[in-house]
Amino acid sequence: MLWGIIFYTMEISCYFSAEIRHKQEKEADEFAAYLLVPEEELKKVRNIEIKDLAIFFGIPEEMVRLRLTIQREKRRSNT
Numbered sequence: 706m707l708w709g710i711i712f713y714t715m716e717i718s719c720y721f722s723a724e725i726r727h728k729q730e731k732e733a734d735e736f737a738a739y740l741l742v743p744e745e746e747l748k749k750v751r752n753i754e755i756k757d758l759a760i761f762f763g764i765p766e767e768m769v770r771l772r773l774t775i776q777r778e779k780r781r782s783n784t
Contacts, residue, residue: 738772747776 741764750758755773759766 734768734771735775738768738775741768742772744776747772 742758742762746762750761753761755766755769758769762769
């Protein structure tokens with residue numbers, strides 16, 4: 706019985722630890738997106754394909770997509 710309680714406690718601890726790690730990784734990715742693609746620079750480059758933005762900023766396309774998603778969400782929350 707004691708081993709079951711210990712195992713269950715460890716399992717819950719690992720779950721919450723992984724969830725916290727995931728949240729921290731997401732926040733770090735968003736910070737990097739802001740750092741690598743500043744808002745002022747993003748405003749200057751309208752109507753350009755993602756692959757070209759990635760080349761322009763020297764970052765992966767995935768990071769450009771993340772930054773554009775953040776920008777869209779920010780605009781939605783301000784309206």
